[in-house]
Amino acid sequence: MFNKPSVYFIMGTQNASGKDPLKVLEEALKGGITHFQLREKGTGALQGQDLVEFAEKCQELCTQYQIPFLINDDVDLALAVGADGIHIGQEDMDCDQARALIGKEKMLGVSVHSLEEARVAIDAGADYFGMGPVYGTRSKADAKRPAGTAGIEEVISHFPDIPVFGIGGISPQNAGAVWQAGACGVAVISALSGADDIALQIAHFKNSYKGVLI
Numbered sequence: 001m002f003n004k005p006s007v008y009f010i011m012g013t014q015n016a017s018g019k020d021p022l023k024v025l026e027e028a029l030k031g032g033i034t035h036f037q038l039r040e041k042g043t044g045a046l047q048g049q050d051l052v053e054f055a056e057k058c059q060e061l062c063t064q065y066q067i068p069f070l071i072n073d074d075v076d077l078a079l080a081v082g083a084d085g086i087h088i089g090q091e092d093m094d095c096d097q098a099r100a101l102i103g104k105e106k107m108l109g110v111s112v113h114s115l116e117e118a119r120v121a122i123d124a125g126a127d128y129f130g131m132g133p134v135y136g137t138r139s140k141a142d143a144k145r146p147a148g149t150a151g152i153e154e155v156i157s158h159f160p161d162i163p164v165f166g167i168g169g170i171s172p173q174n175a176g177a178v179w180q181a182g183a184c185g186v187a188v189i190s191a192l193s194g195a196d197d198i199a200l201q202i203a204h205f206k207n208s209y210k211g212v213l214i
């Protein structure tokens with residue numbers, strides 16, 4: 001479920017750089033991503049029944065490739081389509097409530113930026129943390145300033161059993177520091193959704209882990 005090196009692809013219809021998002025997702029699944037998250041945000045984002053139908057198609061593809069399908073923020077949508085889990089940020093519903101709504105079996109991911117936030121998330125039964133932005137990013141309009149990997153190291157040293165994903169501006173060229181910090185995986189939008197050859201890019205991400213001195 002959370003083996004190193006994990007490559008966690010995150011995408012919404014607005015991140016597909018003009019390509020068919022379902023084609024991008026299928027290419028990423030074929031290429032070996034380990035997790036997928038639907039994060040539908042920004043101008044032009046799908047809503048209502050269109051979003052439900054799109055999410056169902058994502059779910060079908062992830063089931064076909066036996067990859068966990070998570071939905072960002074929208075717990076109701078996740079429950080409606082039977083997603084494998086949800087990812088929530090500090091400004092979304094609180095972890096306890098999310099865990100109560102989805103039950104014990106589903107995956108609960110939480111964005112954390114401090115030990116305190118990590119502690120609260122663990123007490124609510126979070127299965128993994130997302131931490132970032134590690135580097136500069138253009139994929140999240142309200143991203144905090146880049147934090148590097150210090151926070152990842154600190155959280156892992158205090159909570160060694162919780163998988164941590166680094167996120168924010170991560171590419172195969174700069175992923176080494178994220179692995180070095182002890183992250184279970186990299187969570188990526190544009191370096192994958194914008195890649196000419198997604199499978200090759202995933203291979204580059206996995207190879208960047210091999211270069212890590214433990």
Ligand SMILES: Cc1ncsc1CCOP(=O)(O)O
Nearest residue numbers: 137139140168169188189190
């Ligand atoms: C959702 C999110 N949270 C922190 S940075 C970010 C966006 C990551 O996108 P990219 O991999 O394109 O920098």
Ligand SMILES: C=C1C=NC(C)=NC1=N
Nearest residue numbers: 072087111130131167187
């Ligand atoms: C903000 C986020 C941080 N981490 C992950 C895995 N997903 C997100 N949407």
Ligand SMILES: [Mg+2]
Nearest residue numbers: 073088089092
């Ligand atoms: Mg959120």
